[in-house]
Amino acid sequence: MRLHVGCAMWTHTPWQGRYLPHPLAPGERLRAYATWCDAVEGNTTFYATPARSTVESWARQTGPDFRFVVKLPKSITHERRLSGAEEELRAFLAAIEPLGPRAHALWIQLPGSFAPGDTGALAGFLRGLPGGYRYAVEVRHRAFFDDERSAGLLERVLSGAGAEWVPFDTTVLFQSPPSSDAEREAWTRKPRVPRRTAALTDRPIVRYLGRDDAARTVEGWRPWVTTVAEWLREGRAPTVFVHTPDNADALMLARRFHDDVRAQVPALEPLPDPLPAEPLTLF
Structure with a gap:
C-alpha cells in the first residue's frame, strides 16, 4: 500500500536552509528533495x-x-x-x-x-x-x-x-478573498472549477491548491484525506501534489498530508525521515 506525495517543484528558495540543506549543487537538489517527498x-x-x-x-x-x-x-x-x-x-x-x-x-x-x-x-x-x-x-x-x-x-x-x-482542486483558494500577494496572483492565474474526486484508473493523480496560511490549507484538504484513504482501501495507488500560492511550506505540507491519510489507514507505508537542513554534529 503506497501513497506518493510531492510538490510542484523540487527546488524553491524559501526551502533552502529551512527544509533543505543550503547551499546545494544543482546535481544534488533533487536528491535532497527526494528525501522529503x-x-x-x-x-x-x-x-x-x-x-x-x-x-x-x-x-x-x-x-x-x-x-x-x-x-x-x-x-x-x-x-x-x-x-x-x-x-x-x-x-x-x-x-x-x-x-x-x-x-x-x-x-x-x-x-x-x-x-x-x-x-x-x-x-x-x-x-x-x-x-x-x-x-x-x-x-x-x-x-x-x-x-x-x-x-x-x-x-x-x-x-x-x-x-x-x-483534478486541480482550487476550491479552497477561491472560498474567500486573497490575503497575500501570492494569493492575489493565484486568483488571476488559476482555474476556478468545482472539486472533482472520481478516479478512472488504479493510479489517480490529484493536484490540490491551498492557501498561504498552513492551517487553512490543512482544513481544506480534509475531503481529500477521506477520498485518498478510500482509494487506498480499494487497492489504488494515488499520487497527491500539494500546492500553496507561495509554496513556502509546500514541502512540509505534502508530508503532513501523507501523515493525515496514514492516521486513517495505519497500514500505509510511512515516508522515510528527510535529510536534515543543517549538518549533523557530534555535540
Missing part, C-alpha cells in the same frame, strides 16, 4: 523539452520508486492543440526515456480554451500515443465540470485509453 510535478518540461543529459541527472538523483508526472510541452498541447505534433512528441519521449519507471505518467495539461467540442482531437491524440506509459489529462474548461454530457464524454474517451483525469 517521493513524487514531483514535471512542470519545467512544459516550457521546453529537456536535454537527455539533464533527464539522466534526474534519474541518478532518485530511486526507481520515485514518481515524476511529466508535463507534455506546450508546443504540443497549447500551440498545436494535439494536432500535427508528431516530431515534438518523438523528441520529448526520447528525452525522458532515461527516467524509466520513474516516469509515472505523462501529463497532458490542456488550455482553458480546449472545450468539449475539442474532445475528438483528444481522443485521436490518445489513440496515437505509444504504449509503455501511463497518461493523465487535465482540462480547465468549465463545461467539463458543469455539463454532465461533456463530462461523460471526456470520461469515456479517457477510460477507453486507460488515461486518468487529473
Whole structure:
C-alpha cells in the first residue's frame, strides 16, 4: 500500500536552509528533495523539452520508486492543440526515456480554451500515443465540470485509453478573498472549477491548491484525506501534489498530508525521515 506525495517543484528558495540543506549543487537538489517527498510535478518540461543529459541527472538523483508526472510541452498541447505534433512528441519521449519507471505518467495539461467540442482531437491524440506509459489529462474548461454530457464524454474517451483525469482542486483558494500577494496572483492565474474526486484508473493523480496560511490549507484538504484513504482501501495507488500560492511550506505540507491519510489507514507505508537542513554534529 503506497501513497506518493510531492510538490510542484523540487527546488524553491524559501526551502533552502529551512527544509533543505543550503547551499546545494544543482546535481544534488533533487536528491535532497527526494528525501522529503517521493513524487514531483514535471512542470519545467512544459516550457521546453529537456536535454537527455539533464533527464539522466534526474534519474541518478532518485530511486526507481520515485514518481515524476511529466508535463507534455506546450508546443504540443497549447500551440498545436494535439494536432500535427508528431516530431515534438518523438523528441520529448526520447528525452525522458532515461527516467524509466520513474516516469509515472505523462501529463497532458490542456488550455482553458480546449472545450468539449475539442474532445475528438483528444481522443485521436490518445489513440496515437505509444504504449509503455501511463497518461493523465487535465482540462480547465468549465463545461467539463458543469455539463454532465461533456463530462461523460471526456470520461469515456479517457477510460477507453486507460488515461486518468487529473483534478486541480482550487476550491479552497477561491472560498474567500486573497490575503497575500501570492494569493492575489493565484486568483488571476488559476482555474476556478468545482472539486472533482472520481478516479478512472488504479493510479489517480490529484493536484490540490491551498492557501498561504498552513492551517487553512490543512482544513481544506480534509475531503481529500477521506477520498485518498478510500482509494487506498480499494487497492489504488494515488499520487497527491500539494500546492500553496507561495509554496513556502509546500514541502512540509505534502508530508503532513501523507501523515493525515496514514492516521486513517495505519497500514500505509510511512515516508522515510528527510535529510536534515543543517549538518549533523557530534555535540
